[in-house]
Amino acid sequence: MTLAATPHHVGSRIAKLYRIAGPFSLILLGLVLIAIFAPLIAPNDPNSQNLMGRLKAPGTEARGTLYLLGSDELGRDLLSRIIYGARVSLSVALLSVVLSGVVGTTLGMAAGYLRGWTETVIMRLVDIFLSIPAILLAIITVAVLGPGFVNVILVLALTRWPRYARVAYGQTLSVAGMPYVRLARAMGASWPRVLLRHILPNIIAAMAVIATLEFGLMVLFEAGLSFLGLGVQPPTPSWGATLSVGRNYVTSAWWIATFPGVCLFLLVLSVNLIGDRLSEYLNPKTR
Amino acid sequence: MTEPTLQISGLQVQVGPHKVIDGVDITVQPGQIVALVGESGSGKSLTALSIMGLLGGKLRNAGGTITLSGTPLEHTSDAAMRRLRGQRISMIFQEPVASLNPLLSVGAQVGESLVAHGKADAGSAWSRAVQMLRDVGIPEPEKRARQLPSQLSGGMCQRVMIASALIARPELLIADEPTTALDVTIQAQILELMRRLREQTGTSILFITHDLGVVASLADRVCVMYGGRIVEQADVDDLFDNPAHPYTRMLLATIPRVDSPRKQPLFSIPGTVPDHDDWPQGCRFRTRCPLAGDACLQTPPLEPKAAGHLAACWHSDKVAGMIDHG
Ligand SMILES: Nc1ncnc2c1ncn2[C@@H]1O[C@H](COP(=O)(O)OP(=O)(O)OP(=O)(O)O)[C@@H](O)[C@H]1O
Ligand code: SF4
Ligand SMILES: [Mg+2]
Numbered sequence: 038m039t040l041a042a043t044p045h046h047v048g049s050r051i052a053k054l055y056r057i058a059g060p061f062s063l064i065l066l067g068l069v070l071i072a073i074f075a076p077l078i079a080p081n082d083p084n085s086q087n088l089m090g091r092l093k094a095p096g097t098e099a100r101g102t103l104y105l106l107g108s109d110e111l112g113r114d115l116l117s118r119i120i121y122g123a124r125v126s127l128s129v130a131l132l133s134v135v136l137s138g139v140v141g142t143t144l145g146m147a148a149g150y151l152r153g154w155t156e157t158v159i160m161r162l163v164d165i166f167l168s169i170p171a172i173l174l175a176i177i178t179v180a181v182l183g184p185g186f187v188n189v190i191l192v193l194a195l196t197r198w199p200r201y202a203r204v205a206y207g208q209t210l211s212v213a214g215m216p217y218v219r220l221a222r223a224m225g226a227s228w229p230r231v232l233l234r235h236i237l238p239n240i241i242a243a244m245a246v247i248a249t250l251e252f253g254l255m256v257l258f259e260a261g262l263s264f265l266g267l268g269v270q271p272p273t274p275s276w277g278a279t280l281s282v283g284r285n286y287v288t289s290a291w292w293i294a295t296f297p298g299v300c301l302f303l304l305v306l307s308v309n310l311i312g313d314r315l316s317e318y319l320n321p322k323t324r
Numbered sequence: 325m326t327e328p329t330l331q332i333s334g335l336q337v338q339v340g341p342h343k344v345i346d347g348v349d350i351t352v353q354p355g356q357i358v359a360l361v362g363e364s365g366s367g368k369s370l371t372a373l374s375i376m377g378l379l380g381g382k383l384r385n386a387g388g389t390i391t392l393s394g395t396p397l398e399h400t401s402d403a404a405m406r407r408l409r410g411q412r413i414s415m416i417f418q419e420p421v422a423s424l425n426p427l428l429s430v431g432a433q434v435g436e437s438l439v440a441h442g443k444a445d446a447g448s449a450w451s452r453a454v455q456m457l458r459d460v461g462i463p464e465p466e467k468r469a470r471q472l473p474s475q476l477s478g479g480m481c482q483r484v485m486i487a488s489a490l491i492a493r494p495e496l497l498i499a500d501e502p503t504t505a506l507d508v509t510i511q512a513q514i515l516e517l518m519r520r521l522r523e524q525t526g527t528s529i530l531f532i533t534h535d536l537g538v539v540a541s542l543a544d545r546v547c548v549m550y551g552g553r554i555v556e557q558a559d560v561d562d563l564f565d566n567p568a569h570p571y572t573r574m575l576l577a578t579i580p581r582v583d584s585p586r587k588q589p590l591f592s593i594p595g596t597v598p599d600h601d602d603w604p605q606g607c608r609f610r611t612r613c614p615l616a617g618d619a620c621l622q623t624p625p626l627e628p629k630a631a632g633h634l635a636a637c638w639h640s641d642k643v644a645g646m647i648d649h650g
Contacts, residue, residue: 216423223376223417224437224488225410238427 059314064307068300072123079117080105084272087112092290107292110282118274119296125275126304129186129268130255133193138248140194141201146232146240148202149209160206166199175258179267186269189262193255204247208240215239242319249312253305260301276301327394329354329495329528330375335388337370337379337552343386344600345370345552349626349634350530352496352545354393357522357529359539359560361575362549365597368532371549372498375530376415377405393495410437414489415498418505420481424473430457431469434488443492456487459524461517479510486517493525500532515542536579540564548572551608552600554626558633566644568635570613573643607637614646615639 055062071078081102090099090112097104099112106116148159166174175196182188212218213236221235260277262268269275276297283294330352337345345367352358360368373379375390377397390397392412397405409415414437417423424433434456435449444452450469457465460483473481482502489497499518503511519542522529531542539546539560546563548556548571556569567573574593595612604610606621613620619638626636637643 216417216419217425219378220415220417220423220485220488221425221436222378223409223415224440225406225408226436226440227406230440234428235425239425 057314057318058311061307061310064303065311068123068304068307069127071120072127075120075124079114079120081114081117083113083117083121083274085113092286092293094290095292106296107290109279109293110286110290115279115292115296118279119276119300122274122276122279122297123300123304125186125263125269125273126256126259126301129189129193129259130252133190133197133255133259134248134252136190136194137197137251138201138244141198142205142237142240142244144198145202145205145207146209146236149206150213150228150232150236156206159202163199163202163206166196167203171196172258172261175262176265176267179262184262184267184270186273189259189268192262193258196258197251197255200251201244201247204243205240208243209236212236212239246312246316246319249308249315253308253312256301256305256308326354328352328391329356329393330530331389331391332371332375333389335371335374335390336386337367337374338384338386339382339600342601343552344383345374347626348388348549348552348554350547350554350557352528352530354495354528355522355526356544357518357531357542358545358547359543360530360532360547360549361534361536361539363534363593363597365600366549367552367600368534368549369500370552372415372500372530372532375498376409376413377402378409378415407441410489410494411441411443411492412494413496413498414492414494415500416482416485416489416502418501420478420485420502420505421473421476423485424481426473429470429472430476430484433473434469434484434491436488437492441492452491453487456491457484460484460487460490460521461513462487477510479506479513482506482510482514483517486514486521490521490525490527494527496528496530498530498532501534502531503538504533504535511538518542536575548575551597551603553608553636554634555609555637556635557626558635562630562633566630566633568629568633568640568643569609569637570615570639570643570646571609572635573646615642 087100087102087108088111090102090104090108091110093099093104093108095105095107102114104114106119109115109118144159148156175192178192178195179188182192218231218235221231259268259275260280263275263277264281266281268277271278279297280294283297286293328351330350332348332350335345335348336343348371350358350360360371362368370379370383374385379385385398392408431450431453434453435444438444438449438452439446454465454469457469462468462480462483468476473484476484503514506514515538518529521527533539543560545559546557547554548569550571556563556567556572563572564576567576578592593612598604598611606623607613610616610620617639624636624638626634629635629640
């Protein structure tokens with residue numbers, strides 16, 4: 038039934054993927070590769086301090102170390118910190134999107150298919166969560182739970198699942214009313230089977246669009262929390278935290294804030310553009 | 325006498341306080357094709373869904389008994405009811421294309437009820453599905469099985485739906501206007517297929533339609549429905565020749581006849597079906613019936629008027645003398 042994964046098929050699949058995602062996907066791909074291979078690419082240890090080499094401008098050398106993008110307030114190589122920072126940004130965003138996506142989609146589908154009190158309870162909760170500004174909720178919960186890598190992911194998932202739940206709920210309602218779902222039930226499919234085999238595959242595209250857009254948002258949320266000192270803790274390099282430090286040196290050492298800022302901008306931009314193209318591709322009206 | 329495949333008596337379905345189905349009696353004998361006819365809104369689909377145990381939302385079963393080859397269904401649990409569906413009773417619908425999952429191959433959907441009930445693993449379900457596709461007259465079934473519904477025509481999709489409904493050899497197939505969305509030639513082919521499958525498998529069929537031409541060519545027996553009640557039930561020839569209910573008589577007058585003068589306008593029943601929350605008291609056809617009288621303020625029971633011929637009308641003896649509108 039499934040096509041064999043011959044090189045030709047793999048090639049044409051990649052070509053198709055590229056056609057859908059567009060040229061900006063190359064930026065994302067580049068950043069992902071950088072994150073994966075950070076130890077191989079980074080010219081220096083991101084955490085090794087050099088107090089004699091503080092605030093060096095891009096391109097300068099101090100004590101045998103070349104600071105290609107300059108150094109920070111502790112004399113750490115900015116380029117290496119940015120390269121390792123990509124790991125933090127991407128992994129926090131990915132894990133929080135997966136977690137909130139799975140939880141939100143499951144609850145939304147349950148509400149949309151089972152209806153009754155399940156629907157009432159879940160959708161009331163969604164309304165309540167969505168009425169609180171997300172970043173505020175994130176800040177408050179982090180303040181309670183304490184900062185750190187795992188907590189940031191948990192907090193982001195807690196804050197963002199309602200968005201998936203609401204979309205999954207609406208999609209499930211409309212797909213559940215489709216004649217093919219009625220037929221599946223008339224053929225004796227149990228409700229888990231109806232949900233997993235007939236509804237989920239037909240709503241997954243819509244969920245993927247939301248997940249892509251959320252991914253960009255999660256990158257910003259993580260940066261924002263780290264900027265406020267509520268995210269991943271030093272010395273782990275995070276773009277948001279570096280940006281926050283750089284703010285103090287904007288006039289004397291512009292590079293500290295600028296380069297992580299540019300990276301954040303490029304990452305979020307490329308993810309959002311991919312999301313837009315994806316939703317356009319999947320929308321039957323524009324296809 | 326053998327046990328009927330389906331025996332419904334006194335079936336009631338309510339939406340809130342309103343009885344949308346109010347006393348439906350239907351009997352389907354083994355191997356029989358019974359047509360359920362009536363205008364839009366008369367409750368045909370609700371009757372079918374209630375047999376399947378698939379009433380949802382605000383609809384609920386409010387009384388009566390349904391027996392499937394001796395098994396009473398009205399106290400069957402939801403889980404047990406689910407195990408009957410696709411195995412002992414199947415249902416097919418209008419909109420053949422939309423009734424198939426756009427993302428699943430045709431073969432997987434035909435084999436679905438076998439897999440869903442654990443009657444076969446995916447592999448053997450697949451080969452039985454291919455065989456079933458061949459049985460319903462789909463050319464190149466191996467190739468078609470691998471295709472998606474969007475690659476098939478409407479008529480083919482209806483054959484696929486029939487294949488998936490019959491793969492587990494159910495005793496009863498309920499077909500809710502399966503040909504309404506298809507054009508005339510395809511419609512004739514599907515009817516021919518159902519006739520043939522009935523001969524081959526002995527499956528009883530409850531066939532819902534509002535097309536009396538289809539009834540005449542397919543059914544052994546007919547139940548006429550009006551306002552959530554069965555108003556007449558008889559063998560097909562008997563019904564066409566000696567209708568015992570004014571509604572049936574008037575429905576028959578709406579069939580265009582080959583021998584009628586060309587210019588003559590088609591007869592249609594005056595008035596419309598009242599809303600389900602607005603039925604007149606007594607006989608529900610009273611507001612549109614030319615024979616209506618004082619007696620009709622009482623609900624007429626569905627009772628034998630001749631051997632094997634039931635009707636619910638106080639004045640069935642006058643039906644034969646009704647002025648011919650056609
Ligand atoms: N889900 C529902 N909720 C409330 N009322 C309903 C529902 N479904 C059907 N009804 C009402 O029940 C009555 C019978 O509907 P049903 O669908 O059984 O008619 P039908 O005979 O199948 O008509 P058609 O030929 O148009 O398919 C209609 O008056 C309709 O308004
Ligand atoms: S009972 Fe009366 S109103 Fe009803 S169909 Fe017969 S004659 Fe007409
Ligand atoms: Mg109907």
